[in-house]
Amino acid sequence: MKLIYSRPKSLKKAVFHYCPGCGHSVAHRLICEVIDEMGLQEKTLGIPPPGCSVFAYNYFDVDMAESAHGRGAAVATGVKRAYPEIVVFTYQGDGDLAGIGTAETIHAANRGENITTIFINNAVYGMTGGQMAPTTLCGMKTTTTPYGRDHLLEGHPIKMSEILALLEGVAYIERVAVNSPSNIRKTKKAIAKAFQMQLDKRGFSMVEILSPCPTNWKMSSVQAWKWVDEEMAKVFPLGVFKDVTEKKDAD
């Protein structure tokens, strides 16, 4: 019998605690597949955040070190500067990266830190119970926007990929989604490219992943996957925002 599909080596044999339909487990698996395929399991350090994915260290079979909320990019900076041989990635949610850690993210990107960030955007604070996130869509109801997000009061959803793509230190930014087989394939390619940028010392790389949160969106899994396409991707268009692959003078 020919083995055509198996658990990636760098994914631990543990049952995910994530809700059914959640995008975290898919994203985890894709990162592990990339780590395996690029042969990085023994030289990678992952930085998970507080939030639902705080337990990421239970799933990734690489060195993992938790960071304080929002500080992933600063921690990764310290790691990479002190020990450049390591491959470091941060795994951050929208509250983490686009709220409390905006400054750390923007400045690490601007310095062109040679780190990779996986940014999970599900437009909501998951672990704390569905409060408004910086990326919550206008009109969207959350426990702290019970009447829907009103841009006059709460502002518009913040578009981190677009903002970061403006910075000189950034090597690669792509926004993808994990709501369909074809999008999942694109996501994996994007993650691989982001890691390659780091290996090539090109600067800051980030993959923003639109990720369904059926529980806090109060939808079924199927509805949530559709909603990513129908609503979220309108505000957060998928695509490559920056790519310096062809540029020779990127250093």
Added chain:
Amino acid sequence: MLIKTLIAGFGGQGVLSMGLNLAEAAMLEGKNVTYLPAYGAEVRGGTANCTVAISDDEIASPVASSPEFVVAMNQPSAVKFQHHIQSGGLFFLNSSLVEVEILRGDIEIVRVAANKIAEELGSPKAANMVMLGALTRKSGLVELASMIETLKRIMGAKKKLVDVNEKALKTGYDLF
């Protein structure tokens, strides 16, 4: 014996390097010494000052609330610090720039036309060294030789610069 000296003036007059020179010369003579520059917002806006404490014993505080010697290189410093000097202390005034009348009768006033003398020497920037020479002579804090040796150590290989400053230092020293 603990002696504290406060040196004040405009930024750019070489006030801090005067203090540093004095402190290092005292260190060379094996004395205990502290040097404390005024810092931060206090020195923004063009004024600078520093305090040098010299002692045979450990120095308790590098801050001088009533220094024995005060050097005022400009008018604002003369106004500000004249009341700080310890009774019986010496007040060195750069009479080229200070016109204010000193009202205290319990201190000795030493007037040195530092800028004028430096200009006559052909090196107007060395006014601070003229004053430092006068301070060395009148205060007796350190030997002139230690001052010159320190000067050479700080300025290093720039022989021309050392010569100019050494000349100014000696001229100030010989005024008294």
Added chain:
Amino acid sequence: MDGNSAIGEAAIRAGCRCYFGYPITPQNELTEYMAMHLSRKKGCAFVQAESELAAINMVYGASLVGARAMTSSSSPGISLKQEGISYLAACELPAVIVNMQRGGPGLGSISAAQSDYFQATRGGGHGDYRTIVLGPSSVQELADLTMRAFELADKYKIPVIILGDGVLGQMMEPVEFKKEAPAELPIRENSLRGATGRPSKIVKTFTSNPSELEEINWSLFRRYTLIKKQETTCETFMVDDARLVVIAFGIAARIAKGAIKTARAEGLKIGLLRPITLWPFPEEQVKEVAKTTGQFLVFEMNMGQMIEDVQLALAGQGEVAFYGRPGGVIPAPSEVARVITRLYYQKGLK
């Protein structure tokens, strides 16, 4: 050499190759010294971070991979660093944090003060933890204690705080540096440099299991007890025949010593006890002195913080008076001499 630069030189000689900081007066000379000596050098890292928060988290990152790392700031900036210090303590990661204190609260003044004693010795951030706190009182001691701080941090896997002040940082004094650490320090065990030839490791602080967290806290406090036993240090000066003992730390202790010498010259029997480790506080040494002296004066450049540790140590023995000057005022030795002389006579010690 000025105190701030002396810390920098001592840190480098102690094997510190990573510094992350953010400008604030009165400690900028240290950040600048590290920029001069650590940037653009192979195997070294210097980053001027975007904030104190970022700086302390960069230290956290560097410590994760086994580097001797350091950050420095002054009071308001140290408040911002507390989050990171709590995480360092929780993850048992060594780091050295310098606080060149200034007057507070708020933005306060840039003049030297000792108002962060509580913050430093009580942990400072959230959670049940301690950091080792060292209180230098001269430029020489800034250098010596900086080198000791790196050793203690590694030995006990704990953040160490050097609690200096603006005057110590700015003043110049002669300084001699102790022996350098070897150029290549051994890689610290548990460094996360990738799972090569070993199972992957996790550094974490979060657990959903309270009894697991309780065990983590127990283990931290077992180590703290060991530190108390092994590392507590203080200096005593003329306490043997003293009828009144002044207790002060850092720059205040130095001023007090000058005042005591003046008083001794007048025939007053006064001594000094100066804690060098502020945490752990030298309780036993205070108790020891209390066997022969009943009168104490605590002198601090704040409104009374270390005095609580003195009172706890004395547990009702002896009488404790207090003289405090807050807000960045640096009293002259003569002022302190007047205070102790007055107290001496008031208590009928003459």
